[in-house]
Each structure stands twice: as structure tokens, then as C-alpha cells.
Amino acid sequence: MSIHLTRQHEFAVITLDRQEALNALSAAVLRELAQVFDQVAASDARALIITGAGPKAFCAGADIKELSGRSLTEQRRDVAFGQAVLARLDTLPMASVAAINGYAFGGGLELALACTFRIAVPTAKMGLPEIKLGLIPGYGGTQRLPRAVGEARALEMILSGRTVEAEEALRIGLVHRIADGDPVQAAIGFARGFSGFGLPALRLARDAVKRALDFSLHEGLNIEADLNTLASQTQDAEEGMSAFMQKRKPRFKDR
């Protein structure tokens, strides 16, 4: 197994562990990841942390050794499968945090971009270098990077394939924080900033924001109105507002 699923306190932690290939995403790893996401979805974890094993890499991308020599149909099928696996992160009941502990290139950065949040160690190096291989990103990079950092910066990063260091990544909004110490512990600390709230409201808020750029402002506002209405019907909303009025801490039950 190249993927380990563990529990740290109330959090699920996925560790990519193919250190001999800098945790590159082979087809087998992607299949394992899909299964592990299902396990996380069925668990009571308050958030998911994803990291890489070893001192060097979060994930050095798709496994380059597997990328050539396949038919058009096979390539198209595989790229669609990889996209679907990463898109699953948006449908998990809980938010996800990429704890970027080293290199995050190509598919590795795309995995991090598919997470709700990203935290990087000060020495992390990130980029979408596919252009140097005569390729372009295939696991969502051309779509999620501009949503994170804007079209101008995304075009520059993708067309040059250049490496971005942690400080720049923070400045341009590619990562949310730089880890002070162990990246998984930093990600857990970050997740504690939201993990006590009710999962339904967290999920609805994430969905509303994630869908914002897919629609016009008018349509987006309609989506927000619908999701806001859904949130207002939960028991957690009842509890949150009662607790406020009774000047006590709310006890959310994820209902």
C-alpha cells in the first residue's frame, strides 16, 4: 500500500508513501486514493489532512514513467479518472487541508489545489512543470490554479513551468499558511479554526464559494440563497442561534 490512512485526534490523515518516486501518483496510487477517500467520507473525521511521507516530497506529480506509450483512448480515460478522484475532495462531508511538506509538482500540486486549504513548510517548492515534458496539466491544474491565484499568475506559472517557493505561494494566495514546525500538526492547528462548527454548514459554505466562479453573479446569488435556506433549516442553525441568545457555547450535532 502506498497510501496510509490514520487518525490524529478528530482528524483523518492520508499520507502518500512512495518515497522511492517522491510520492508520485501512479495509476495504482490514484486507485488507492479513491478507495481511501470513500473510507474518509464514511468516517466521523472533522477534517482531512493530506501529506507526503519522508522529508523531501508532498508529491512530485503524476508518475512520469507511466505517462507515455498509451493510446489516445487510454490517456483520455486515465486523465478523466485522475480528475474524478481529485474532484471527490469537493464532495467529502468534511474540508481537506494539504500539508505540503516538500516538492509539490504537477499532479502533486493539483492534488493540493483540489483540497479546500493548503499549508506549506517554508522549504516547499511548488509548480506545474508539465510544459517542460511537452504536456499540460491534466488533473485540474489549468482550472483550479487560476481560481486560486488569478488568470495572469496561473498563465505565467503554467506556461513557464517555473517553481514557486513557499513565501511567494503565500503572497499570491496559492497556500493559506506557512507551517511553523511539523506540517501535519500545523494543518491540524489550522483545521481547529473551523472543525468545531457543524459539518452541514461548513459543507454548504464550501459549496457556495466553490461554485461561485462557475456562474454569473446573478446565478451565484441564487445558489447562495438556496444553500443559505438549507443551512437555516438544520438543527445546528437552531442550536447556534439559541446558544447566542442564551449566551452559551453552541453544541453542534452535524444535523
Ligand code: DAK
Ligand atoms: N514520476 C516518477 N518518478 C519520479 C517523479 C515523477 N513525477 N519525480 C521523481 N521521481 C523519481 C526519480 O525518477 C528518482 O527515481 P530513481 O531515478 O532514483 O529511480 C526519484 O524519484 C528521486 O528523484 P530525483 O533523483 O530526481 O530527486 P531530486 O531531489 O534530484 O529532484 C525533483 C527532485 C522533484 C526536482 C525531480 O525529481 C523532478 O523534477 N521530478 C519530476 C517533477 C515533475 O516534472 N512533475 C510533473 C509530472 S507531470 C496525464 C495525467 C496527468 C498528467 C499528464 C497526463 N494523462 C493520463 C494523459 C500530469 C502530469 C504531471 O504531473
